[in-house]
Amino acid sequence: MAFGKLAGKLALAAGLITGLGLQSAQALDKITVAYFLEWPTANQAAQIDKTYDDALGLEVEWRAFGNGNEMVQAMVSGDVQIAYSNGFVPFVVGVSSGAPIKLVGVAVTYAENDLCIVRNDSGITKENATALEGQKVATPIGNVTHYKLIRTLQHLNVDINKVNLVQMNPADAAVAVLRGDVVMGCAFGGALDRMKTVGTPLMTGAEQEAVGINTFDVVNVTNSFAEEHPELVTKFLTVTNQANAAYNADPDAALGKIARAAGMDNELAQKMIANFGFPSNEEQLSEDWLGGGIQAAAKGVADVMVSAGGLDQALNDYSTFVDASYLK
Known part of the structure; x- marks a missing residue:
């Protein structure tokens, strides 16, 4: 999809979203989380074990998408409340175009994948x-x-x-x-x-x-979900942090579960995930990440996309779209 068309759709949907009341302040019984198949991440062990369901006290539906732009559009439409391992660029393009979402964490760092x-x-x-x-x-x-x-x-x-x-x-x-x-x-x-x-x-x-071309994916949430259910966002990030710590301590223990969730065989999943990094909550709160690095990187990405004709206009500041409070 061309950037202009994507931005137009996001802006239109963002204009409609306030009138839809996508997430009421009432208790929820289900949320939907976007993720990628053939993309093994440490938290998928908790996905298989339904640790998220137990911690959040509701059903967590995991829905696979083909790319990050599709994730953002699904969040804007209200079909998805959390996007896990969404691309940093779709996030930047989305908020530049008015998508009511925010960045609350770093999912995975990678380069060779x-x-x-x-x-x-x-x-x-x-x-x-x-x-x-x-x-x-x-x-x-x-x-x-x-x-x-x-x-x-x-x-x-x-x-x-x-x-x-x-x-x-x-x-x-x-x-x-x-x-x-x-x-x-x-x-x-x-x-x-x-x-x-x-x-x-x-x-x-x-x-x-x-040469400075870094690669990482992020955790996005819709503004309405985060504002009305902040405790659920915190619990989601807590479970993720625990799964990351367990994987970092023993990478082989949960490989079978991770591979199954990713739709891969164990050998391919092991080969791919070996090139991934899963920063802890403490690391994510550092200056390199949500403590300032992410905000600066967002502006840099937006400026590059504008110069390449992929984005009409960059915002002056992206700090308002990054919220570290749920990690603390």
Whole structure:
């Protein structure tokens, strides 16, 4: 979906949301949490064990989405109250366009699990990356993957305006790369392994981090849910923190549950999650994250998206959309 259309839909929905009364102040019996399949995270052990249900005292429905923009739209429409491991870019684009959501935590840090894979038979590498100009490249538009693509091409002196970007979710991008419909596909999760059978990363995650292209996903909640049920947001983050601590202490103990929730076999899930980091609540409250780093990064992301034509206008300040109080 083009950014202009996405922003228009978000703004329209945000205008309607106040009149819908999506979450009443009455006791809830169910909430819906957005997440990604083929994206194993430590908290999915608690998802399988229904630890969230027990702690929150209600049914927690986990609904899978194809990309972060879809998560934001579902939150704006009121179908989803919490988005777990949503992309940072969809969050920034969403609030820039009026989406009534906020960032309350960092879900996962990663680098090697969100890459652009170029077909080996194209002969294109980071050394001659300008050969991508005039070629088709598949990517989910408007999310972290797209942002990393923009930053990577800028670093490699590729004119992104001369690259034919095709909107595709990861699974579709993998198919397109395998068939040769596109010269490069950018994706996250299990789709990367499929693309790597015929291609190689244009830049590795380590190479991207070395030039300041960092990668992390966040926890978003709707404003109405957070304001009317703050104790539930805190309990959700507490359960997540406990699951992260348990995983960090013994990564293999809950692997089977995590893989099942992610829709993966144990081997692939283990390979992927080994490249993930799950910061504790204390770490998230530091200056590097919700203590100031996230707010500054949001402004930086927005400015990059505006310069690339992916966002009409950046806000002057994003601090009002980041709330660390639920972590404390």
